[in-house]
Each structure stands twice: as structure tokens, then as C-alpha cells.
Amino acid sequence: MIKLLRYLKPYKFHVVAILALLFTQAIAELYLPTLMSDIINKGIVDGDNSYIWQTGIRMILVSGLSGIAAILATLLATKSAVGFGTILRKEVFHKVEEFSLNEVDKIGTASLITRTTNDITQIQQVAIMILRMMLYAPIMSIGAAIMAIKEDSGLSWVILVVIPVIAVVIGLIMVKALPLFKIIQSKVDKLNLVLRENLTGMRVIRAFNKVEYEKVRFDKANEDLTDTNIKVNKIMSILMPVLMLIFNLTTICILWFGGKRIDTGDMQVGSLLAFIQYIMQMMFSILMLTMMFVLVPRAQASSQRINEVLDTELEIKDINRTKNGSSMQGYIEFKDVTFRYPGAEESVLENISFSAKPGETTAIIGGTGSGKSTLVNLIPRFYDVEKGDILVDGVSVKEMSQETLRKKIGLVPQKAVLFSGTIKENLRYGKEDATDIEIAHAAKVAQAESFISELGEGYDSYIAQGGNNVSGGQKQRLSIARALIRKPEIYVFDDSFSALDFKTDAKLRAALKGETKDATVIIVAQRVTTVMDADRIIVLEDGKIVGMGTHKELLQGNEVYREIVSSQLSEEELA
Structure with missing residues (x-):
């Protein structure tokens, strides 16, 4: 006292x-x-x-x-x-x-x-x-x-x-x-x-x-x-x-x-x-x-x-030095990253190495518990790696301030989170000074414009605590719009399309291509149809990369990926 x-x-x-x-x-x-x-x-x-x-x-x-x-x-x-x-x-x-x-x-x-x-x-x-x-x-x-x-x-x-x-x-x-x-x-x-x-x-x-x-x-x-x-x-x-x-x-x-x-x-x-x-x-x-x-x-x-x-000693701190990054904005590189949760006996991720460039889409797929969400949570430095390093624009995330790092990232989490307030206020969470035109554009790209217009007060419609007065798919689309309005260098979609029907999913991914063409895009997904068009697909199993390549390359040469695909698509679709 x-x-x-x-x-x-x-x-x-x-x-x-x-x-x-x-x-x-x-x-x-x-x-x-x-x-x-x-x-x-x-x-x-x-x-x-x-x-x-x-x-x-x-x-x-x-x-x-x-x-x-x-x-x-x-x-x-x-x-x-x-x-x-x-x-x-x-x-x-x-x-x-x-x-x-x-x-x-x-x-x-x-x-x-x-x-x-x-x-x-x-x-x-x-x-x-x-x-x-x-x-x-x-x-x-x-x-x-x-x-x-x-x-x-x-x-x-x-x-x-x-x-x-x-x-x-x-x-x-x-x-x-x-x-x-x-x-x-x-x-x-x-x-x-x-x-x-x-x-x-x-x-x-x-x-x-x-x-x-x-x-x-x-x-x-x-x-x-x-x-x-x-x-x-x-x-x-x-x-x-x-x-x-x-x-x-x-x-x-x-x-x-x-x-x-x-x-x-x-x-x-x-x-x-x-x-x-x-x-x-x-x-x-x-x-x-x-x-x-x-x-x-x-x-x-x-x-x-x-x-x-x-008195809790912070595990993640900003250090008092900064380094200049590369001229390529949004470039991500994982270098032999190993991570385990505190108190866990086994690592969740082991020796993860890959890079993701601006203008490219990198997809991550794997079974439940393979470490997909953990991997993308390391990018905004929600956790620190045990071994190895993560570079953004050529600079270790540990050598960047958390604010600087997270300004580069537009994250759509696995569990869509909305706050009590209007739709407009929730979307401006991504950018405080966003204009009505920017808000409407982001909602249109995220395929949220149609259901927002059907609400009584449009963008001024009230969202209850936790978004409990909208559906799961609507929450996901609003979360995506919130990330888009920020216009970040890096987009991270952590299984953000799971609650969408196939038609809306396809329309949304098509609209995203034009919106994110100059940014680095990382998508975590369960559906093969969501990742098929990615420039690079990373296949995870038990926290390790067991395959990396395009859809066609993995389909021909990776057994784990083929099993995932065959469990979701028919032989006609595979052909």
C-alpha cells in the first residue's frame, strides 16, 4: 500500500x-x-x-x-x-x-x-x-x-x-x-x-x-x-x-x-x-x-x-535505437524462426524460413493446430520468437518500435472483434481521419456495402458490444474493411473468410486484388479455394514447413497439400 x-x-x-x-x-x-x-x-x-x-x-x-x-x-x-x-x-x-x-x-x-x-x-x-x-x-x-x-x-x-x-x-x-x-x-x-x-x-x-x-x-x-x-x-x-x-x-x-x-x-x-x-x-x-x-x-x-x-516486467519492449529499412516497403522475411508458448514443453513453430514481397500474396494452409495463427501473430510482435528472427523491410521487428511496426500492418484477426459504437466509428478504428468516401470505398471492397445499406441508419447504425447484433460473416467483412481503410504496407488475413459463403468469398478476393496490388498480403485459410490463386502457398504440419510453392506445384509434388485439397475438392475440380 x-x-x-x-x-x-x-x-x-x-x-x-x-x-x-x-x-x-x-x-x-x-x-x-x-x-x-x-x-x-x-x-x-x-x-x-x-x-x-x-x-x-x-x-x-x-x-x-x-x-x-x-x-x-x-x-x-x-x-x-x-x-x-x-x-x-x-x-x-x-x-x-x-x-x-x-x-x-x-x-x-x-x-x-x-x-x-x-x-x-x-x-x-x-x-x-x-x-x-x-x-x-x-x-x-x-x-x-x-x-x-x-x-x-x-x-x-x-x-x-x-x-x-x-x-x-x-x-x-x-x-x-x-x-x-x-x-x-x-x-x-x-x-x-x-x-x-x-x-x-x-x-x-x-x-x-x-x-x-x-x-x-x-x-x-x-x-x-x-x-x-x-x-x-x-x-x-x-x-x-x-x-x-x-x-x-x-x-x-x-x-x-x-x-x-x-x-x-x-x-x-x-x-x-x-x-x-x-x-x-x-x-x-x-x-x-x-x-x-x-x-x-x-x-x-x-x-x-x-x-x-x-511491477510486471514487460517481455516485449521497444529499444532505444532504430535502423533504416530497405527501400522495399512491406517486405517480410522469417529467418529460422522457432517459437514456443511460455510453459509449453514443445515448440509450436520450428525453423520457419520464408519471405513475402510487396505485390505478392503468400498463403498459409495446414491442419488444425499446425501453427498458422501463431505464425502470423509473430509478425506484429504479439509474441517474441524463441530463436531466429523476423525482418520487416530488412529490419528486425525487435529493433523497431511497436507503434512503427504495427502502423505497417493491417490485421484481420481469426476472431472478428467489433466495438460498441456505430459502423462508421468501427471502420475509423483503422484510420481516425478517414473520410466518408474512404469508408464507403473500403466497405465496398470488403463486400459490406450491401448489408450496411439495408440497415436503418446505414453507416451510423449501432454495433452492439462484441458485434452481437450482426452475423459472423458481416463481422468479418467489417473487420476486413477496417484493415483496408488503413492502406497498410502489409495485410494479414488470419482465416478471415471462413464465415463467408463461396460467392461472397470469390467476389471479395477479386476486389482485394486491385486494392492490395502494391502491398504484401499474407492469408491464413482453411479453404483451398481461398489460397489457390496465391503467388506462394506455405504448407504447415506440426509447426514445420512441409511444402512451399504454387497451387499447381504443390498439387503435383506435396502429399500433405494434396490430401488437404482432395478432402475439399472433387476429382473433377482437381482436374
């Missing part, structure tokens, strides 16, 4: 002002029992009404000052803590944006959502409490103890007995509760994961009649979280009754021994009442700190999770 407080730096003047205001409030409140003692000892005992009125007015003014200081301190504390939370959310989001896909997988999407929302909210709430109470309570408890001793040092032994007892009680309870607070946040992650999977997989769940199964799964995660919360609250519920018992016993002790001191003339009535008030102020300040201890362990667990994100 302390490590995160560096993000409070923009509010350092607020913090200084809060300290000053809290100090003012504490001094004012500590002064009140002394004034009350003076009213009793000097005003009531002596029958001096004038002194009573004068001191009473002073008490009102001091109380007013205390109230104003408290209000201002609360306002500044709230503003600082909310700003602190805003900065934390921004830092976590920006850090996650820099993560490689491996780092996202390592922590988990559901956990990252929980950390950015629930965990930071926990920290923000505690930040308000720290600024408002944790600074005020020590001032009050120490000040009250000093003032109590000043009123009557003969009863000061009560303080020396009470404080260690309270400390032991709080310590024992915290030792039991702290580990459970950490567990709670991991269980919130689990609940978030189950809920997220249910919402995103609703169609599959209903199609397989698994609604009841998912209800049981959610109830199990929910009950698990509930049981842990109940366990923690049972432990914490012991704290308040025990502390109140200690407070009441302390008050009885003070009255008992204070009464004896009044009988012997060693203490005045006003001083006894003031002493009791000071002890109560001290003990309620300790109670405030105790309430903080209820929240701090959970915030501490949350802060550890936030620090885990912020």
Missing part, C-alpha cells in the same frame, strides 16, 4: 492542508474538556456566572472552528483519494495496454478487470480513511493522553494498562483476519471469471442446455465468496464488543479511583470529568484506528495485486 502512495504526489499540497486542518481540529477538540473543567472548577464551584458565560462562548467558538476544519479536511481528503484512484486506474490500464498476449494470459482477463475496478475501489476507500482518520486518530490519541496526564498524573497508570490490552486484542484478531482478506480478492476473481464466461458464452450455454449447470457453477463461486466473507466478519465482529467492554471497564476504574482522589482532596470534580473525556477521546481514537485495521488488510491485499500488475 505504501508503495502506491507515490501516486498521491499530485495532491501533496492537499495532504499538507489536510494535516494542518486535522491538527487544528484535534487541538480544538482537546481544548474543549479543559474549558468544561474550568467551568465546573472555577465557574460553578465559585458561583461565577460571568465566567461560565465567557467560557461557554469560547467553547462554542472552539467547536465551530473544529467543525469547519473537519468539513474542509473531509472535502480535501475525498478529492485527493478519488484523484488517487483515477491515477491508479489510468496507470494500470496503460500498463495492461503494453502487455504482450502472454502477460495477459498469465494474470487472466477476469483478474485484470477485478484489479482495475474492485481492487482500486478498495484502495481508494482506504485512502479516504487514511487521509481523514489515520492521520487524525494518532494526533487525538497522543494529545488526549498528554492532556489526561496534565489533568491528573495520579490516574495516568490507567493509560499504561489499557493501551497494551487493546493492542493485544487487535493484534490477535488481525493475525486471524489478514490471510482471509487476501483470499477474498482471489474469490472475487473467480466469481468475475464465471460471470464473464456466462455473459460471453450465453448462446453456447443455451444451445447445449447448460443453463442449470452454469447456475450451479455460479452459485458455488458465489457461496464460496460468501462463506469466506462471513468467516472474516465473524472474526471482526468479536473486536467491537471486546473493545467496548474494555472501554466501559476503564470508565468504571477511573470513576472508582478518581472518586477516592476527590475524597482525599487530591483531585477536583471538573478535573475528573475532563480526565474521563480525555480517556474517552483517546480510546475512541484507538477505535477509529481499529476500524481502519478492518479495511487496511483488504486494501493491502488489493494493493499487492495492483503492484503485481504495475
Whole structure:
């Protein structure tokens, strides 16, 4: 938690002002029992009404000052803590944006959502409490103890007995509760994961009649979280009754021994009442700190999770040097590339070597799990290779900034992803300043113009989250249009035609030829008809290149390719 407080730096003047205001409030409140003692000892005992009125007015003014200081301190504390939370959310989001896909997988999407929302909210709430109470309570408890001793040092032994007892009680309870607070946040992650999977997989769940199964799964995660919360609250519920018992016993002790001191003339009535008030102020300040201890362990667990994100060492970094590329824009070369996913025993790709030039189409085909999508994900550097190198325009992708590299690439991912907003906004994701003419042209090439025109508001039609209000084929065509509008040097189509019918597929590929004639085109596909016209076809099997050439060359000399073709085309079509 302390490590995160560096993000409070923009509010350092607020913090200084809060300290000053809290100090003012504490001094004012500590002064009140002394004034009350003076009213009793000097005003009531002596029958001096004038002194009573004068001191009473002073008490009102001091109380007013205390109230104003408290209000201002609360306002500044709230503003600082909310700003602190805003900065934390921004830092976590920006850090996650820099993560490689491996780092996202390592922590988990559901956990990252929980950390950015629930965990930071926990920290923000505690930040308000720290600024408002944790600074005020020590001032009050120490000040009250000093003032109590000043009123009557003969009863000061009560303080020396009470404080260690309270400390032991709080310590024992915290030792039991702290580990459970950490567990709670991991269980919130689990609940978030189950809920997220249910919402995103609703169609599959209903199609397989698994609604009841998912209800049981959610109830199990929910009950698990509930049981842990109940366990923690049972432990914490012991704290308040025990502390109140200690407070009441302390008050009885003070009255008992204070009464004896009044009988012997060693203490005045006003001083006894003031002493009791000071002890109560001290003990309620300790109670405030105790309430903080209820929240701090959970915030501490949350802060550890936030620090885990912020302190993650990025696997993919930009280096502080750049090299000039070749004059051929969009040239890609794989040099003996080997890649395995972190933690995997076997490589996904082994000794991959090929080149792709501008004006050419390179197609990649192979069975499921052969490494096709992994290969194209290495080009925009979503992952770093284990061995070998990938060159773009003659420069290693590791020696280019990620922004520069990705500006060269128009990627259409295997799973079409659309964002909530209008069609126009989704297409402009590829180019922010795209004109309406550019948008319409890209949609026309991607064969999306026809269905867009049928929608009520055309390009201003709304796309739901994840594109759930359009079909799979429509999503793919919009994704392709988004890449086309960018006019990149390199096009990567990762199985981007799978949801299209054969007629639309053929029309789209014909339109793409004219649009991408000067660019490097890489197509990953399952359909042979999609790759037949490519200048170069790479056949993958178990992460290795087992064939490379044109359709005719591979058909004649590559058994793996021929098997793929024969499984999709008839003998007449083969002929």
C-alpha cells in the first residue's frame, strides 16, 4: 500500500492542508474538556456566572472552528483519494495496454478487470480513511493522553494498562483476519471469471442446455465468496464488543479511583470529568484506528495485486535505437524462426524460413493446430520468437518500435472483434481521419456495402458490444474493411473468410486484388479455394514447413497439400 502512495504526489499540497486542518481540529477538540473543567472548577464551584458565560462562548467558538476544519479536511481528503484512484486506474490500464498476449494470459482477463475496478475501489476507500482518520486518530490519541496526564498524573497508570490490552486484542484478531482478506480478492476473481464466461458464452450455454449447470457453477463461486466473507466478519465482529467492554471497564476504574482522589482532596470534580473525556477521546481514537485495521488488510491485499500488475516486467519492449529499412516497403522475411508458448514443453513453430514481397500474396494452409495463427501473430510482435528472427523491410521487428511496426500492418484477426459504437466509428478504428468516401470505398471492397445499406441508419447504425447484433460473416467483412481503410504496407488475413459463403468469398478476393496490388498480403485459410490463386502457398504440419510453392506445384509434388485439397475438392475440380 505504501508503495502506491507515490501516486498521491499530485495532491501533496492537499495532504499538507489536510494535516494542518486535522491538527487544528484535534487541538480544538482537546481544548474543549479543559474549558468544561474550568467551568465546573472555577465557574460553578465559585458561583461565577460571568465566567461560565465567557467560557461557554469560547467553547462554542472552539467547536465551530473544529467543525469547519473537519468539513474542509473531509472535502480535501475525498478529492485527493478519488484523484488517487483515477491515477491508479489510468496507470494500470496503460500498463495492461503494453502487455504482450502472454502477460495477459498469465494474470487472466477476469483478474485484470477485478484489479482495475474492485481492487482500486478498495484502495481508494482506504485512502479516504487514511487521509481523514489515520492521520487524525494518532494526533487525538497522543494529545488526549498528554492532556489526561496534565489533568491528573495520579490516574495516568490507567493509560499504561489499557493501551497494551487493546493492542493485544487487535493484534490477535488481525493475525486471524489478514490471510482471509487476501483470499477474498482471489474469490472475487473467480466469481468475475464465471460471470464473464456466462455473459460471453450465453448462446453456447443455451444451445447445449447448460443453463442449470452454469447456475450451479455460479452459485458455488458465489457461496464460496460468501462463506469466506462471513468467516472474516465473524472474526471482526468479536473486536467491537471486546473493545467496548474494555472501554466501559476503564470508565468504571477511573470513576472508582478518581472518586477516592476527590475524597482525599487530591483531585477536583471538573478535573475528573475532563480526565474521563480525555480517556474517552483517546480510546475512541484507538477505535477509529481499529476500524481502519478492518479495511487496511483488504486494501493491502488489493494493493499487492495492483503492484503485481504495475511491477510486471514487460517481455516485449521497444529499444532505444532504430535502423533504416530497405527501400522495399512491406517486405517480410522469417529467418529460422522457432517459437514456443511460455510453459509449453514443445515448440509450436520450428525453423520457419520464408519471405513475402510487396505485390505478392503468400498463403498459409495446414491442419488444425499446425501453427498458422501463431505464425502470423509473430509478425506484429504479439509474441517474441524463441530463436531466429523476423525482418520487416530488412529490419528486425525487435529493433523497431511497436507503434512503427504495427502502423505497417493491417490485421484481420481469426476472431472478428467489433466495438460498441456505430459502423462508421468501427471502420475509423483503422484510420481516425478517414473520410466518408474512404469508408464507403473500403466497405465496398470488403463486400459490406450491401448489408450496411439495408440497415436503418446505414453507416451510423449501432454495433452492439462484441458485434452481437450482426452475423459472423458481416463481422468479418467489417473487420476486413477496417484493415483496408488503413492502406497498410502489409495485410494479414488470419482465416478471415471462413464465415463467408463461396460467392461472397470469390467476389471479395477479386476486389482485394486491385486494392492490395502494391502491398504484401499474407492469408491464413482453411479453404483451398481461398489460397489457390496465391503467388506462394506455405504448407504447415506440426509447426514445420512441409511444402512451399504454387497451387499447381504443390498439387503435383506435396502429399500433405494434396490430401488437404482432395478432402475439399472433387476429382473433377482437381482436374
